Amino acid sequence: MFKPFEYLRPKSITEAVELGVTYGSEAQYMAGGTDVLVNLKNKPQKALKFIITLRYVNDQLNYIKLEDRYLKIGALTTHRDLEKSALIQREYQVLHDAVSQVGSVQIRNVATIGGNICSSLPSADTASPLLVLGAQLKIMGQDGEKVVALEDFYLGHAQNILNKGDILTEIIIPPKKSYAAGKYYKLGRRGAMELPLVGAAVYLVMDKNLDLCLDARVALTTAAPVPLPAKKAAQELVGKPISPDNLTKAGKIAVQEASPRTSLRTTAAYRREVLPVLVRRAGLEAYERIKQNRN
Numbered sequence: 001m002f003k004p005f006e007y008l009r010p011k012s013i014t015e016a017v018e019l020g021v022t023y024g025s026e027a028q029y030m031a032g033g034t035d036v037l038v039n040l041k042n043k044p045q046k047a048l049k050f051i052i053t054l055r056y057v058n059d060q061l062n063y064i065k066l067e068d069r070y071l072k073i074g075a076l077t078t079h080r081d082l083e084k085s086a087l088i089q090r091e092y093q094v095l096h097d098a099v100s101q102v103g104s105v106q107i108r109n110v111a112t113i114g115g116n117i118c119s120s121l122p123s124a125d126t127a128s129p130l131l132v133l134g135a136q137l138k139i140m141g142q143d144g145e146k147v148v149a150l151e152d153f154y155l156g157h158a159q160n161i162l163n164k165g166d167i168l169t170e171i172i173i174p175p176k177k178s179y180a181a182g183k184y185y186k187l188g189r190r191g192a193m194e195l196p197l198v199g200a201a202v203y204l205v206m207d208k209n210l211d212l213c214l215d216a217r218v219a220l221t222t223a224a225p226v227p228l229p230a231k232k233a234a235q236e237l238v239g240k241p242i243s244p245d246n247l248t249k250a251g252k253i254a255v256q257e258a259s260p261r262t263s264l265r266t267t268a269a270y271r272r273e274v275l276p277v278l279v280r281r282a283g284l285e286a287y288e289r290i291k292q293n294r295n
């Protein structure tokens, strides 16, 4: 059962920030509510006095657009809108891999990318793809607007740098490089309505002959208290051809960077076992995508 709370309906981002500042830890923003409402029900001891819905600022924060080759996604954009976007399908396949696997169609119809980021769970499916894409976040707060790198956003399990009243407004992805693509692999026990037991995203930038890897990024899901950039693993791939052997080495390094835990869903040992496999597969698939996109 829900404990009673007051439902506040700001009509502008400024008003929402003001309400967030005024009510502080007694209040919580709600976008799609797929995390907020589950938590309200499952953790009644954490009952809030105020829910500040972002529904009435939806028009301002719901978009997918290219500006000067930067991809800009409004924080209230749903996973389903991202999944259906031709631009995301074509140019940002690694993100499409993630948004098209969140929950179910019903969940994706209401759950937002901003909510997925702000819940700040290591199991958030969009986090690893956004990390390998070099995403930045635009945040509006009582002192104005700032932009931070996604990798500096997470502080710990379900913790982030948002201050009282701060609202994530936009996700910014830097211009796409030539001969570049990524892949996100999510491992779950079943095909839908499943948080990842573990996941890995690999993003590669190749030279024009596709012989040498010029840049690489690897990020891991449910492998540490936060979504984890595996920088040493990525470094292992740079300056070399992409091959199963090199990706196997990178996968082994990635698992050394990880610190998975045993949870209700699976054990740390299992997560360690499968992470290198996911890194290798994601790397091979990313490379295949670069080849296909070139043809």
Ligand SMILES: Cc1cc2nc3c(=O)[nH]c(=O)nc-3n(C[C@H](O)[C@H](O)[C@H](O)COP(=O)(O)OP(=O)(O)OC[C@H]3O[C@@H](n4cnc5c(N)ncnc54)[C@H](O)[C@@H]3O)c2cc1C
Pocket (backbone or CB within 6 Å): 028, 029, 030, 031, 032, 033, 034, 035, 036, 037, 038, 054, 075, 076, 101, 102, 103, 104, 107, 110, 111, 112, 113, 114, 115, 116, 117, 118, 119, 123, 124, 125, 126, 162, 166, 167, 168, 169, 193, 194, 195, 196
């Ligand atoms: C059945 C089910 C299946 C699920 N499956 C998956 C899955 O496969 N993969 C996965 O990653 N997740 C999954 N989830 C979790 C959830 O759906 C996602 O995390 C979702 O993206 C959250 O978005 P939301 O809009 O519903 O967020 P909300 O629940 O509205 O908010 C989540 C948190 O973010 C804060 N917040 C939201 N928007 C903003 C903003 N713009 N600025 C500041 N703070 C904000 C809220 O205050 C709250 O703390 C599942 C949930 C359910 C119920």
